[in-house]
Amino acid sequence: MDSNPHPVLGVTLLLLLVATMVLGQDDSLMASEKPRVIVTSDGEIDDECSMVRFLLYANEFDIEGIITSSSQYHAHGHNWAGDDWARPYLAAYAKVYPNLVKHDPRYPTAEFLQSRTLLGNVKAEGEMDEVTAGSQRIVEVLLDAADERPVWIQAWGGTNTIARALKTIEQQHPDRMAEVAKKIRFYFIWEQDETYQRYIRPHWGKYGIQTIISDQFVALFYHWKKYVPEEQQSYLAAEWMKVNLLEGHGPLCSLYKAHTKEDKGLSEGDFRSEGDSPAFFYNIPNGLRSDESPGWGGWGGRFVRVRENTWLDPVSEPGYEYPAGRWYTGSAWGRLRLKKEISGDEALVSYLKPQWRWIDALQNDFAARADWCVKEFNEANHHPVVKMNGKLNRNVKPREVVQLDATATDPDGDELTVRWWQYCEADSAEATVRIKNSDSAHNASFIVPNESGKEVHIIVEVTDSGTPPLVRYQRIVCQIE
Ligand SMILES: [Ca+2]
Numbered sequence: 001m002d003s004n005p006h007p008v009l010g011v012t013l014l015l016l017l018v019a020t021m022v023l024g025q026d027d028s029l030m031a032s033e034k035p036r037v038i039v040t041s042d043g044e045i046d047d048e049c050s051m052v053r054f055l056l057y058a059n060e061f062d063i064e065g066i067i068t069s070s071s072q073y074h075a076h077g078h079n080w081a082g083d084d085w086a087r088p089y090l091a092a093y094a095k096v097y098p099n100l101v102k103h104d105p106r107y108p109t110a111e112f113l114q115s116r117t118l119l120g121n122v123k124a125e126g127e128m129d130e131v132t133a134g135s136q137r138i139v140e141v142l143l144d145a146a147d148e149r150p151v152w153i154q155a156w157g158g159t160n161t162i163a164r165a166l167k168t169i170e171q172q173h174p175d176r177m178a179e180v181a182k183k184i185r186f187y188f189i190w191e192q193d194e195t196y197q198r199y200i201r202p203h204w205g206k207y208g209i210q211t212i213i214s215d216q217f218v219a220l221f222y223h224w225k226k227y228v229p230e231e232q233q234s235y236l237a238a239e240w241m242k243v244n245l246l247e248g249h250g251p252l253c254s255l256y257k258a259h260t261k262e263d264k265g266l267s268e269g270d271f272r273s274e275g276d277s278p279a280f281f282y283n284i285p286n287g288l289r290s291d292e293s294p295g296w297g298g299w300g301g302r303f304v305r306v307r308e309n310t311w312l313d314p315v316s317e318p319g320y321e322y323p324a325g326r327w328y329t330g331s332a333w334g335r336l337r338l339k340k341e342i343s344g345d346e347a348l349v350s351y352l353k354p355q356w357r358w359i360d361a362l363q364n365d366f367a368a369r370a371d372w373c374v375k376e377f378n379e380a381n382h383h384p385v386v387k388m389n390g391k392l393n394r395n396v397k398p399r400e401v402v403q404l405d406a407t408a409t410d411p412d413g414d415e416l417t418v419r420w421w422q423y424c425e426a427d428s429a430e431a432t433v434r435i436k437n438s439d440s441a442h443n444a445s446f447i448v449p450n451e452s453g454k455e456v457h458i459i460v461e462v463t464d465s466g467t468p469p470l471v472r473y474q475r476i477v478c479q480i481e
Pocket residue numbers: 041042043044046047156157276
């Protein structure tokens with residue numbers, strides 16, 4: 001009998017081990033680790049759209065939970081999609097899974113995802129008295145001392161199930177609150193009930209949990225036609241949606257609920273809404289490193305620190321004061337502005353730019369994964385791989401010439417276009433630097449501005465020649481001495 005029944009597997013494991021050891025020597029290992037995420041969702045129709053997309057990113061995350069929760073909009077007896085609303089999506093995922101793994105073996109099985117799909121607190125808006133299967137799953141993940149990695153807890157609906165879980169921990173393990181808080185990262189799509197203000201802030205605020213509360217998600221919300229610029233709108237229009245997602249892409253994408261009829265300037269097949277998707281866009285490991293600080297910006301938007309460790313949307317209105325309490329439909333700047341219905345509202349367009357600026361990249365990325373549901377590896381496109389040569393975080397001196405050098409490859413052998421650019425909105429430097437040879441992978445450079453104590457953020461963006469074109473990035477953060 002063969003003493004080694006899996007020689008190929010043995011070699012693969014060895015290669016993986018060697019690769020891990022090599023990667024471990026620079027900072028790119030950080031970027032290659034899969035983020036741990038817990039989704040809580042209120043099952044709205046735009047959550048259903050987000051769920052189709054999220055499942056196509058199941059290879060990128062360690063999904064610890066998909067938990068249904070209520071919100072101010074949805075609860076038992078109130079526009080409720082059903083406790084099991086996610087089930088048809090997981091069933092469709094099961095059908096496309098055998099094809100998805102041809103493109104990335106890291107996709108989890110539908111059975112695994114179903115085992116982590118649980119019902120949270122859903123009986124009423126803000127209900128957090130009952131201990132539920134969903135709240136207990138969050139407790140279990142947070143109390144698992146064996147895994148110290150951060151847990152990104154997303155609220156696509158109310159924060160009530162999350163609040164219930166934290167209350168259980170406070171009641172049963174008050175001595176472990178600090179340890180638990182250290183792991184938590186929050187990303188909320190508005191505060192869709194009062195439980196963050198009523199319970200989480202007063203009881204957990206002292207631990208300074210990093211908390212993002214987005215209003216700029218409105219860029220991908222029902223009213224997108226009013227403020228997404230024309231060139232980005234084409235990626236949301238029926239013509240693009242039908243060819244790239246809705247038709248001929250298998251049972252999961254065919255469940256995607258685009259617009260069904262002519263209504264308020266929207267056509268059948270147009271993008272409807274995915275207001276909650278930025279909560280997981282933020283964690284997609286695309287090289288932008290946005291999850292290292294909410295202020296750095298990326299596919300899930302860009303935020304400013306408003307109080308303690310709470311990050312909200314950057315408002316540029318002079319003298320503006322953020323509300324002391326909830327950031328939601330009744331108070332968030334963009335939402336209130338939208339209600340004014342100012343035609344051609346440039347201030348609103350600019351406020352939402354941190355989110356809409358990525359729509360082309362996001363939609364192409366979605367479309368490639370839709371292809372993965374039905375196509376063979378050699379018929380579909382896959383991401384370029386970008387590696388920065390040299391450190392990702394650098395200390396530099398004023399007026400120093402910084403050499404920029406990256407290596408980009410593509411698993412499909414596509415041609416690659418390189419573009420270096422300064423992420424001016426994300427960095428603290430006032431100056432806009434001129435990047436010499438900004439289309440060269442190995443020969444770009446810039447001169448550090450004379451701004452001691454500030455940072456310059458430089459992105460290398462690599463786009464492949466495949467269909468749809470896919471992009472990956474790396475970011476250098478230069479700290480000026
Ligand atoms: Ca929602």
